Amino acid sequence: MYFQPEIETMPREELFQLQLERIGETLRNAYENVPFYRQQFDEAGVRPEDFRSFEDLQRFPFLVKQDMRDAYPYGLFARPNKDVARIHASSGTTGQATVVGHTAADLRNWGDCFARGIAMVGGSADSTLQVSYGYGLFTGGLGAHAGGEAMGCTVIPTSSGNTKRQVQMMRDLGTDILACTPSYALFIADTAIEMGYDPAKDFKISAGIFGAEPCSQNMRDEISEKLGIQYCDVYGLSEVMGPGVAMECAERNGLHIAEDHFYCEILDPDTLAPVPDGEWGELVITTLTRECCPLVRYRTxxxxxxxxxxxxxxxxxxxxxxxxxxxxxxxILRGVNVFPSQIEQVITSFEEVVPHYQIVLSTRGPLDHIEVQVETVPEFPFDEVRKLEDLRKRLAAELKGNLQIAVDVKIVEPKTIARSEGKAKRVVDNREAGNR
Incomplete structure (x- = not known):
């Protein structure tokens, strides 16, 4: 099922031509209406009319998050206040907040992008979409909400929190699509089970659209099994738009980029040179239709x-x-590059533990110390010391083999690690600044 078949199945050559035209429009919009871009382009010795092919885009400078922080609040707006329909912003917990504006057309395009994901999970105007992302400056809630309205769904704007009420509304109102973070989806599922329900049998829910935080395959499988749903991964950034930049279809082999709205490059993060399709690298995005805040080569x-x-x-x-x-x-732990998702993948492969964990970083002398805290499943015999120690040793050995560094494992009782009703806090970094 498609939401916009004439666009989603557009022949590649036509799509290439559309992207070329829209990149040119983005460059002109940025250069003519945003002094920051005009200065950046001039210093790089390029102008919008120098763009004639996809290769030409590599001559244009990158935009990084610090540029957006430095431009706070309106330095990257290409439209006056009277044309700005809505403003979103990042939390600013790691520095100055980034502010992004949207015109009415920007908001319509955003809703259409997310609606494509709703179609990918079999949704239609007959669907009831429960949006359990947080609403507010965070883009998750309102982005999913706009997608539901674009599709014509019945939208339940529950936001996050008050989980037992969420479960009750899901059951009583016949929610068939849930949109939230993966960790909150699992929390909702576990809460429903604790309330005596079997969501896969007792609820009408058939699909979920989840994003905003990493999720291992094992955690995906657990969410799908407990809720009895098709899992759709959604990708987006508040700086670029919000959820809907790319969505996962039922084939479950990657996320379709909304290529009529975004041009994506994959670059070697060290050399910043493009890599061939299929090779891993850093995603760089140029927006193609954003009116208020066009982004040129944004390093995600x-x-x-x-x-x-x-x-x-x-x-x-x-x-x-x-x-x-x-x-x-x-x-960067003892000179080794480690992604938290690597640790999660190992943890969730053990049936004795649940996918709720925290990585606690500290320093012991000149070295990093890594402690991974994990919870056992409720039925694990926590008071049997030998079994507990055996599990700890097996987890530690598997983590060391995967990460190539030693990790302390602390096994805690069920429900000990705080649950999140939004994004899960996976890493607690208590290291001294000089050791990071």
Missing amino acids: RDVTRIISEPCACGRTHRKIDKLRGRTDDML
């Missing part, structure tokens, strides 16, 4: 690859693979 820091092979679903837009991690939240 996300590590993925392009999947260019035709998809059995019939969509012609290329796909990105599931994210391997990020170049900027990659942990």
Whole structure:
């Protein structure tokens, strides 16, 4: 099922031509209406009219998150206030917040992008979409909400929190599509089970659209099994738009990029040279239709690859693979590069533990110390010391073999690690600044 078949199945040559035209329009919009871009382009010795092919885009400078922080609040807006329909912003927990504006047309395009994912999980105007992402400056809630309205769904804007009420509404109102973070989806599923329900049998839910945080394959499988649903991974960044930049179809082999709205490059993060399709690197995005805040070659820091092979679903837009991690939240531990997703993949392969964990980093003398805290399943005999120690040793050995560094494992009782009703806090970094 398609939401916009004339676009989603567009022949590749037509799509290339559309992208070329729209990149040119983005460059002109940025240069003519945003002083920052005009200065950047001039310093690089390029102008919008120098763009004639995809290769020419490599002559244009990158945009990084710090540029957006430095431009706070309106330095990257290409439209006056009277044309700005809505503003979103990042939390600013790691620095100055980034502010992004949207015109009415930007918001319509955003809703259409997310609606494509709703169609990918079999949704239609007859569907009831429960949006359990947080609403507000965070783009998750309102992005999914706009997608539901674009599709014509009945939208339940529950936001996050008050989980037992969420479960009750899901059952009583006949929710068939759930949109939230993966960790919250699992929390909802576990809460429903604790309330005496079997979501896969007692609820009408058939699909979920999940994003905003990493999720291992084992955690995906557990969510799918407990809720009895098709799992759809959604990718997006608040700086670029929000959820809907890429969506996962039923083939479950990557996420289709909305290539009529975004042009994606994969670059070697060290040399910043392009890599061939199929090779892993950093995702760089140029927006093609954004009016208020056009982004030219934005370095996302996300590590993925392009999947260019035709998809059995019939969509012609290329796909990105599931994210391997990020170049900027990659942990450098004793000289070894480690992504938290690597640790999660190991943890969730053990049936004795649940996919709720925390990575606690500290320093012991000149060295990093890594402690991974995991919870056992409720039925694990926690009071049997030998079994507990055996599990700890097996986990530690598997983590060391995977990460190539020693990791302390602390096994805690069920429900000990705090649950999240939004993004899960997976890493607690208590290291001294000089050791990071």
